Amino acid sequence: MSLCVFSSTVVTINSAATSRFLALSTWDASQGSDTSPRGDRREVARILDGRTLAIPxxxxxxxxxxxxxxxQDERLSFAALVPGRSGVLHVRGRGTITDDPALLETMALGGMPPHLALIVDVEHAEVTGSDAVRRSRLWTPGVHLDRGTAPDMMALGGEMDRAYRYGLRKEGYDEVETRAVGPSRRPSNRA
Known part of the structure; x- marks a missing residue:
């Protein structure tokens, strides 16, 4: 098993290399925060070296x-999950934004590279066992809710979704589809 040292904390490289989902937290100049889910069809954070990650x-x-x-503020942190595991990878560091075509091409999905990537200079990282993940049985298919059991979040947020799509079209994203969002429609898989 490969090991990676981040600020005196030994972290298995497989944690970052196999995680397909993370929750990224950033702060603005007035200390307001945002937490953004990030997910990908393969690893969501690419390891560039022993201290540096790239997130498409x-x-x-x-x-x-x-x-x-x-x-406004280069500080960031994230918590990454690995399917089937109860450990959570916690990372804290500083981020920059890149549009380097050579790097972006290495993260292409279906021939389409991301438009930008976040470069994370890792200051601290650790994998911790999570009783919350274990108790929630997050990875146990038998406890997953049926589609009709819980409110359809896409239907509840339909108006907001339409506003986002309008904004994207206005910015020149021509691949934005317009569709009805409602309880009878299944949300599309997004990269």
Missing amino acids: DRKGNKCADSLHNLL
Whole structure:
């Protein structure tokens, strides 16, 4: 098993290399915070070296709050989950934004590179056992809710979703689809 040392904390490289989901937290100049979910079809954070990670920022994320915040305050943190595991990777560091085509090309999905990437200079990282993940049985299929059991969050947020899509089209994203959002529609899979 490969090991990576971040600020005297030994972290298995497999934690970052196998996580497909993380919650990224950033702060603006007035100390307001934003937590943004990030997910990908393969690892969500690419390991560049023993202290540096790259996180793709794809068009599907719709909001640029994290990017906006990083322009004001470079501090960030995230918690990453690995499917089937109860440990949580906690990372704290400083972030910058890059549009380096060579790096972005290495993170392409379906031939489409992300438009930007976050470069994370890791100051601290650790994997901790999480009783909350274990108790929630997050990875146990038998306890997952049926679609009709809970309110459809996409239907509840339909108006907001339409406003986001309008904003994206206005910014020139021509791949934005317009569709009805409601309880009978399944949300599309987004990258």
